[in-house]
Amino acid sequence: MAEIDLDELIENLLQCRRCGICRNAVYEERGFDGVCPVWKNSPGFETSFMRGRIQVALALLEGVLEKTPENSEALFSCTLCGNCTEICAAEFNPADCLEEVRAVLNDIPNDVRDAIAEKIIQFDNPYEKNRSLKREWIKEVGFEIPTSGEVLYFTGCTAGMKLPTVVISAARILKAANIEFAVLEEEPCCGSVMLRTGKTDEARLNAQRVVSAIQKSGAKKVIVTCAGCLKTLREDFPKLGLEIPEVLHITEILQETAACKKLKLKPVTKRLKVTYHDPCHLSRAMGVYDAPREVIMSIPNIEFVEMETSRETAMCCGAGGGLRSYDPELAKKIAADRVMSAHEVGAEIIATACPFCESNLRLGAEQINSSIRVADIVDLIAERLM
Amino acid sequence: MAIDKKIAKEFENAVGAEYVSTRPDVLLTYSQTASMAVEPVIPSAVIRPANAKEVSQILKLANKHRIPVTPRSGGSSLQGEAIPKPGGIVVDLLRLGGITLYENLRSVTVGAGVTYGELDKFLAKHGLFLPVYPESSLVCTVAGNVAVNGAGVGSSLYGCTGEMVLGLEVVLPDGTIIQTGSEANPNSPGPFIRYAFGPDLTGLFIGSLGSFGIITKVSVKTFKRMKYFDYNMYGFDTVELAEQFLIEIKQNDINGLFTSIYSGEVLDLFMDMLSEELGFPPFEHAERTVSMTIGRVREDMLESDAKLAREICERLGGRVLNVREMPQQEWEGRFWNFVRASYIHGWHWRTLYHHQTPTNSHKSVDIIMDAMDKYRFLGHTAGFQSGHSSMNLYPHLYFDPQDKDEEEKVVKAHQEIAKALFKSGAVPFKLAEFWKDAIEDMDEYMDFLKHIKNSIDPNNIMNPGVLGGI
Known part of the structure; x- marks a missing residue:
């Protein structure tokens, strides 16, 4: 990431004329049914959506507000989902600016932010788990996976350590598609959360390690199942001046295999209504909208339904931008709200393409005692492999 | 400075602790609105009530403690209407939701927190609309727009927002909750006429900027959503001819749903800024150019109106430009394009x-x-x-x-x-x-307003100083 020019950042923040369109705009023609998930699921003061966040940011940067953890809460109680950017009529990117503000103001104490960064530095993951666990799941797939090769599956911390079904499913699908792939011996964290929360220096050092590990593996192509890893590797690393091979989300690979029916899939026994939650880092950030949908629809006997908000205007699951660590209860509440949207369209499964979204949506479903199944697309596909 | 803790506690008892804030960061964000080049004023507390009853309790407390009150909903007002007073509180009304449709009465009642966008989505499902769309429709609430006497796209035919209003629920400064219009009768089936029970008390609150009380519900007319539109532009070599065209459009009952007039320089500016983004083709405009969307619910009526508009233009010596993109964008993009034009x-x-x-x-x-x-x-x-x-x-x-x-x-x-x-x-x-400093030779009018204000709000707690300095 290039050095942040403070004058330019302030000039950008001043592009906000406080119109407030980023709060709860309902704009049917463009698919907006609300904008900010935090505003919607919190007591709803101005500090809970982007207009207020920008005012707080400017006040902190200009010394009008004292730099205290409490005064900087508005900067961190945001998922950086980018729905505000999607609707903003002004000439700047509010979500990107807020991320930069976090970096510029990272001298303001924030225990949660610092603890995550420290864990990543110490353990190579934010979950304080042994780094070798990221290959532990391989025992269950029934075939060998090398540690080097032209195609590298970068598993990510959440799938690799918390949701092993995702990595197992991904591995089985790649195998079924005749794609030979490797998984790193000791995969570092991509450092997405460091970047999102303003720990830029630490993220830069971490990124160098990630790139070095990928290079050593001989990879010419990197496949990810995590939307956060995708954005970080594909978009942020080049901004940090790092060269990285082509990075693809697995749904982008599967889009091709689905189109040419390369994978033979068993139909579901009874017609199943499935909806899809767009992970913000895959959709708004990287523009991947059609691939996941086409992959889901390639499963015979699936009835695909969209939620009230989808694609560019989809409401966030609440996990991103460091919010799940910063305010877990709020993150869960937002997830529950998203799960409710799936219920409203009668979905039996809410599919997604990001383990971080998946795990938060599950927590949200639990919170409202929902029996809906939350699943990664790769799980749905792997279950139907012949 | 934040409000006294004991008083804050009283407000918390009224609305719940989570909906009262005295935090410096929160107060800062309520010190301004979308009004630009206005000095911000930090309030002493922000309170987010859920209904008229809670608003009533807040105003009773504000009166008891002589605290100035600034009502606020979308925060999108542009002329300093909702800037707090020093030591005052802000009452944020966005939690007051709810939409009730009275299809047979051709009306709808909305809570003070309902935005135009929200209402439009609801009404569209019933084939209806509230045909006045302020530029800030995605942000501002219907109640807020009533309080500032707004207008917008659609006003060319239907008039300002105030013309749509059938009745209001208002919390007076002393906490009394009143209902105006036909709904003042507790046995009324709903909002069906504004002019009931004597003088137009509804009108007292339209454009009152919250000086006489807080509007908590608005009942407005609904209309059948139009399906047929004619988009065209009309060029005139003189200002007078263009203005005469506008008059004749009205005199001939042509349904100009949105009829704008642009000087050549302004049109050039808009074209420079927006033509590429919105797909306007280059066209030769005139000294004054009228852009008009004619709307009708029946196609035959539309054809008749469009034909007559062209004839009037030509009779006056103007040119029918046969450019539809700009008026079409004005109407179809009414939620977005005016906002975009203001920020681009x-x-x-x-x-x-x-x-x-x-x-x-x-x-x-x-x-x-x-x-x-x-x-x-x-x-x-x-x-x-x-x-x-x-x-x-x-x-x-x-x-x-x-x-x-x-x-x-x-x-x-x-x-x-x-x-x-x-x-x-x-x-x-x-x-x-x-x-306020521009108004001259209206002393009697202003005195009368002051008299009303003093009668309704003797402690002058409601948005003091905003309505013409009163």
Whole structure:
């Protein structure tokens, strides 16, 4: 990431004329049914959506507000989902600016932010788990996976350590598609959360390690199942001046295999209504909208339904931008709200393409005692492999 | 400074602790609205009630403790209407939701927190609309727009927002909750007529800027959603001919749903800024160009209106430009394009919304252009028909928010413009802060307003100073 020019950042923040369109705009023609998930699921003061966040940011940067953890809460109680950017009529990117503000103001104490960064530095993951666990799941797939090769599956911390079904499913699908792939011996964290929360220096050092590990593996192509890893590797690393091979989300690979029916899939026994939650880092950030949908629809006997908000205007699951660590209860509440949207369209499964979204949506479903199944697309596909 | 803790506790008891904030960061964000070049004022507390009963409790407490109250909903007002008072509280009304449709009465009631976007989505499902769309429809609430006496796309045919109102639920400064219009009768089946039970008490609160109480519910008319539209532009070589065209459109009952008039320079500016983004083709405009969307619920009526509009234009010596993209974008993109046009240039801006007669509308253009020349500001003004025989003009002056001298200059220029506009016969929608020094020779009117204010709000807690300085 290039050095942040403070004058330019302030000039950008001043592009906000406080119109407030980023709060709860309902704009049917463009698919907006609300904008900010935090505003919607919190007591709803101005500090809970982007207009207020920008005012707080400017006040902190200009010394009008004292730099205290409490005064900087508005900067961190945001998922950086980018729905505000999607609707903003002004000439700047509010979500990107807020991320930069976090970096510029990272001298303001924030225990949660610092603890995550420290864990990543110490353990190579934010979950304080042994780094070798990221290959532990391989025992269950029934075939060998090398540690080097032209195609590298970068598993990510959440799938690799918390949701092993995702990595197992991904591995089985790649195998079924005749794609030979490797998984790193000791995969570092991509450092997405460091970047999102303003720990830029630490993220830069971490990124160098990630790139070095990928290079050593001989990879010419990197496949990810995590939307956060995708954005970080594909978009942020080049901004940090790092060269990285082509990075693809697995749904982008599967889009091709689905189109040419390369994978033979068993139909579901009874017609199943499935909806899809767009992970913000895959959709708004990287523009991947059609691939996941086409992959889901390639499963015979699936009835695909969209939620009230989808694609560019989809409401966030609440996990991103460091919010799940910063305010877990709020993150869960937002997830529950998203799960409710799936219920409203009668979905039996809410599919997604990001383990971080998946795990938060599950927590949200639990919170409202929902029996809906939350699943990664790769799980749905792997279950139907012949 | 944050409010006294004991008083804050009383407010917490009224609405719940999580909906009262005295945090410095929260207070800061309520010190301003979308009004630009206005000095922010930090309130002492922000309170977010859920219903009229809670609003009532808040106002009773505010009265007891003599605390100034600033009602606020979308926070999108542009002329300093919702800037708090020192030591005052802000009552944020966005939690007051709810939409009730009375299909047979052709009306709908909305809570003070309901935005135009939300209502439009709801009404569209029933084939209906509230046909006045302020520029800030995605942000502002219907109640807020009633309180500021707004207008917007659709006003050319249906008039200002106030014309749509059938009744209001209002919490008076002493906490009394009243209902106006037909719903004042507790046995009424719903909102069906505004002019009931004597004088038009509803009208007292329209454009009152929250000075007489807090509107908690609004009942408005609904109309069948139009399906048939004719989009066209009409060019005239003189201002007079263009203005005559506007008058004849009205005199012939042509359903100009949105009828705007642009001077050549302003059209050039808009085309430069927006033509590529919105897909406007280049076209040869005139000294004054009228952009009109005619709307009808039946196709035969539309054809008749469109034909007559063309005939009037040609009879007056104008040219039918046969350019549909711009009026079409004005109507179909009514939720978005006006907001975009206000921000695409990157400047901050300040505006002085007002009405003129069609034959006076060029005076507003001349006044703003003179001020732009004098102060060397960029800016623009254009206008649209806003009712029976009025034009809504919106002169914007652009400035750089990081240049404090320029910001001061824009305020000074606005004071001069407001005075000149008033003398030209213009009327502001509301007696907002920006206009208070421009009003002259209306002493009796202002005294009467003060008298009403004193009677309703003897402790002057409700948005003091905002309504014409009262």
